[in-house]
Amino acid sequence: MTAHAKLPNPPISDPVSDLPVVPYEKLEEIFEDIRKHPVYDHEIHGCLNCGICTATCPSAQYYDYSPREIVQLLWTENLEGIYDAMQEKIWACAQCYTCAARCPFENSPGGLVMIMREVAIKHELPSVKEVLRPFSRVLLKVVSTGNQLAPNMITKEAFPDWGPNVAKVDAPLMLLRKAIPMPTMHTLDTAWEVNLKTSVELYTIWEATGVLKQLESVDENLFDVVSDVMEEKRDEWEEWLEDNEDEDDD
Amino acid sequence: MTTTSNPVPGAKGAYNGFGADWTPTKLTDTEAKRATGWVEAKIDKRFLLTGRDRKDDVRDIMWQLEKDGEIKVHRVADHNEPVIAKTLYGWDKKIPTNNLWHHKSCGQCGNIPGYPSSVLWIQNQLGIQYLDETDQTSCTAWNYHGSGIGNVVSLAAVFLRNFHQAYVSAKAHGLPEGTYYPLVHCGTSFGNYKEIRGFLLHSAELRDEVKKILAKLGRLVDGKLLIPEEVVHYSEWLHVMRQRIADRQTIDVSNIRATVHPACHVYKMVPEDVIYDDTVLDGNRVAVTTGLLQTLGTQVIDYSTWYDCCGFGFRHIIGEREFTRSFAIDRKIKVAVEEARSDVMIGHDTGCITTLDKNQWIGKAVDKVYALPVMADCQFAALTMGAHPYKLAQLHWHASPFEGLLEKMGIDWEKAKAEFVSYLDEVKAGRIETLYDPKRAITSGPGYVKPPKALQGA
Numbered sequence: 001m002t003a004h005a006k007l008p009n010p011p012i013s014d015p016v017s018d019l020p021v022v023p024y025e026k027l028e029e030i031f032e033d034i035r036k037h038p039v040y041d042h043e044i045h046g047c048l049n050c051g052i053c054t055a056t057c058p059s060a061q062y063y064d065y066s067p068r069e070i071v072q073l074l075w076t077e078n079l080e081g082i083y084d085a086m087q088e089k090i091w092a093c094a095q096c097y098t099c100a101a102r103c104p105f106e107n108s109p110g111g112l113v114m115i116m117r118e119v120a121i122k123h124e125l126p127s128v129k130e131v132l133r134p135f136s137r138v139l140l141k142v143v144s145t146g147n148q149l150a151p152n153m154i155t156k157e158a159f160p161d162w163g164p165n166v167a168k169v170d171a172p173l174m175l176l177r178k179a180i181p182m183p184t185m186h187t188l189d190t191a192w193e194v195n196l197k198t199s200v201e202l203y204t205i206w207e208a209t210g211v212l213k214q215l216e217s218v219d220e221n222l223f224d225v226v227s228d229v230m231e232e233k234r235d236e237w238e239e240w241l242e243d244n245e246d247e248d249d250d
Numbered sequence: 251m252t253t254t255s256n257p258v259p260g261a262k263g264a265y266n267g268f269g270a271d272w273t274p275t276k277l278t279d280t281e282a283k284r285a286t287g288w289v290e291a292k293i294d295k296r297f298l299l300t301g302r303d304r305k306d307d308v309r310d311i312m313w314q315l316e317k318d319g320e321i322k323v324h325r326v327a328d329h330n331e332p333v334i335a336k337t338l339y340g341w342d343k344k345i346p347t348n349n350l351w352h353h354k355s356c357g358q359c360g361n362i363p364g365y366p367s368s369v370l371w372i373q374n375q376l377g378i379q380y381l382d383e384t385d386q387t388s389c390t391a392w393n394y395h396g397s398g399i400g401n402v403v404s405l406a407a408v409f410l411r412n413f414h415q416a417y418v419s420a421k422a423h424g425l426p427e428g429t430y431y432p433l434v435h436c437g438t439s440f441g442n443y444k445e446i447r448g449f450l451l452h453s454a455e456l457r458d459e460v461k462k463i464l465a466k467l468g469r470l471v472d473g474k475l476l477i478p479e480e481v482v483h484y485s486e487w488l489h490v491m492r493q494r495i496a497d498r499q500t501i502d503v504s505n506i507r508a509t510v511h512p513a514c515h516v517y518k519m520v521p522e523d524v525i526y527d528d529t530v531l532d533g534n535r536v537a538v539t540t541g542l543l544q545t546l547g548t549q550v551i552d553y554s555t556w557y558d559c560c561g562f563g564f565r566h567i568i569g570e571r572e573f574t575r576s577f578a579i580d581r582k583i584k585v586a587v588e589e590a591r592s593d594v595m596i597g598h599d600t601g602c603i604t605t606l607d608k609n610q611w612i613g614k615a616v617d618k619v620y621a622l623p624v625m626a627d628c629q630f631a632a633l634t635m636g637a638h639p640y641k642l643a644q645l646h647w648h649a650s651p652f653e654g655l656l657e658k659m660g661i662d663w664e665k666a667k668a669e670f671v672s673y674l675d676e677v678k679a680g681r682i683e684t685l686y687d688p689k690r691a692i693t694s695g696p697g698y699v700k701p702p703k704a705l706q707g708a
Contacts, residue, residue: 038402038449038453038455038456039402039449042449042452056557056558058558058559058561058563058577058581059563059573061577061581062573062576062577063573091565094559094561094562094563094564094566094573094577095395095396095563095564095565096514096515096518096559096563097441097514097515097518097519098514098518098557098558098559100518100519101517101518101519101521106304114394114395114398117397117398118398118401120398121398121399128398131565131569132397132398132399132569133569134568134569135396135397135565135568135569138393138396138397138568139393139397139399142356142388142390142392142393143399146387146388146390146408147356147359147360147387147388148356148357148360148388148390148392148393149356149357149360149361149392150360151360151361153360154360154361159608161571161575161609161611161612162608162609162611162612162649163608163610163611163612163649164611165611165649166608166649167646167647168645168646168647168648169640169646169667169670169671169674171671171674175674175677175678176646176647176674177363178677178682179641179670179673179674179677179682180363180367180644181367181370181371181641181642181683181684181685182359182363182366182367182370182382182684182685183382183684183686183688183691184354184359184382184383184384184691185359185363185366185367186682190360191354191355191356191357191358191359191360191361191388192354192356192359192384192386193384193691194384194386194387195383195384195385195386195692195693195694195695196695196696197385197694197695198384198385198386198387198415201411201467201469202387202408202411204463204466204467205404205407205408205411205463205467206404208403208407208462208463208466209400209401209403209404209407209463210401210403210404211399211400211401211404214398214399214400214401215399218397218399237695240695240696
């Protein structure tokens with residue numbers, strides 16, 4: 001079904017908004033990027049509108065969000081609807097994959113949402129920067145260290161709604177960390193001590209897979225910080241290799 | 251927004267669905283509940299079985315690719331002492347029980363450290379060999395599912411890099427490659443790795459892309475991608491070891507009413523690779539954790555929202571916590587307390603334990619006052635085996651009140667807490683107790699000490 005094909009060049013716009021009109025070609029380009037995603041065909045196979053996915057979707061209970069709607073928009077190639085859903089709705093999904101486990105067609109609405117999020121980032125849709133702003137601390141941590149969460153990120157100030165008893169023994173954080181019987185976890189800045197070589201290998205993966213480019217499009221400042229950290233660690237690794245080579249020669 | 255479709259005025263029929271033609275159903279709350287309630291009421295193994303005829307075992311493709319010389323399979327070998335478990339469709343899954351490489355979880359290690367330390371402590375008690383090392387990253391999938399930063403190729407490269415390290419790690423200690431088999435701690439890592447393994451096995455293009463990256467990292471084996479025969483979650487290890495754990499149980503928990511929160515990414519992602527056991531809830535639900543608790547003699551209490559997620563949401567726990575805490579309280583904690591009269595909620599994943607544990611206090615703001623202890627299955631199992639609640643199970647990192655539960659289990663938590671506080675003085679003085687020799691944790695780079703030549707192996 002290609003309802004949009006009947007109209008040669010319809011712009012997409014909101015009559016009460018000052019936002020610029022989105023050209024039809026842009027909508028097609030976005031949909032093409034979704035459709036040619038390597039796992040798109042794995043995530044969608046058809047849809048009878050049964051709604052089982054939405055009936056068990058946690059986000060559907062709290063947001064204007066329906067996994068059935070996402071599947072239908074894609075299945076019917078509703079380009080305007082897809083673009084609209086990519087502004088906010090796709091960010092409501094909690095990624096639990098209950099929808100995927102339940103779908104009689106073995107669609108994965110949660111997986112489709114991930115494809116749409118990737119494409120939203122690629123096209124730098126206006127909502128992306130806003131939605132991901134609270135995530136920047138996490139992005140910095142995961143891209144620069146490979147750990148998403150560090151002990152010193154969990155503070156009463158950062159999570160006031162977790163209450164006063166986040167730690168039930170009052171002692172300096174580092175002391176409590178050293179009292180964990182796993183030596184790899186005597187750390188504050190990362191969840192475990194990360195081997196220098198590991199970090200350097202991870203940076204190669206980020207570069208080769210376009211992740212740094214994604215990061216740059218979402219937050220240029222963050223990208224600069226991460227680039228500095230990467231350079232520093234790579235220098236450190238190179239130095240260690242040189243020293244180690246000397247030792248081997250000995 | 252304007253729309254471009256042009257429905258026929260007054261048209262009725264079967265095609266008034268979503269998309270541009272969508273209109274709200276305008277059902278009342280009661281009507282909506284009636285319309286969807288049956289979906290919630292009928293969730294069990296039978297539902298998942300509907301896909302059986304269309305589902306292939308990706309391991310068949312894996313063996314064929316190895317036969318064709320395209321990949322190498324990291325096998326669960328005899329020295330890993332495998333135990334066979336049955337999965338959803340009755341297929342065999344080999345669970346390694348010895349010589350294990352701990353693939354840690356960033357959320358557990360950063361926030362719930364008693365989670366991994368309990369697993370390692372139980373393994374020490376059972377005489378299991380393992381390696382906990384620094385050469386590993388997280389799976390990076392929490393970030394991917396939360397932000398959309400990342401992609402299938404990056405996730406696959408991270409997956410195979412970590413698993414390659416597991417394969418070669420033993421060489422650093424003078425043991426042969428393949429000695430250790432990876433044991434994945436995090437539920438999201440487990441689900442993500444299984445999904446990515448499937449994508450890799452199905453797509454030659456993806457394999458080519460990832461192979462180029464791993465070649466650059468020196469992470470191929472005989473010039474081939476190394477694919478694990480099984481992706482194994484620690485809860486699966488606990489499941490097959492549950493009788494041996496119960497044999498060492500010192501604390502009676504038959505008076506404890508426990509609710510189980512099964513983690514979405516453990517059993518809803520790649521469901522055909524999840525353990526089901528006819529002796530656990532008649533084989534109708536994922537067997538891990540419930541099977542362990544039953545073997546320990548705990549009363550496992552059913553509750554109507556067992557199937558719901560915890561509300562973690564990956565992005566939501568960080569940027570939209572109103573959703574996370576509302577869902578956690580209304581759909582899980584409240585139901586476990588009021589409907590199941592639960593003494594404790596037991597889980598088996600990082601995000602769930604964090605969400606359910608940390609999001610109770612805020613309920614006071616809206617007169618939803620609940621105090622339900624939340625912990626991982628391994629922490630509970632370690633406690634029943636006599637683990638120290640603070641030094642080993644590290645319960646002081648939990649926000650939910652566990653003290654009453656410990657009293658019900660006959661554990662003197664005040665005494666244990668005093669012991670821990672005095673142990674902190676020892677730690678301050680540098681007298682730190684660890685579960686293994688810290689030197690073993692570094693297998694390369696700064697801090698690594700090579701074993702004597704005689705032990706370096708091939």
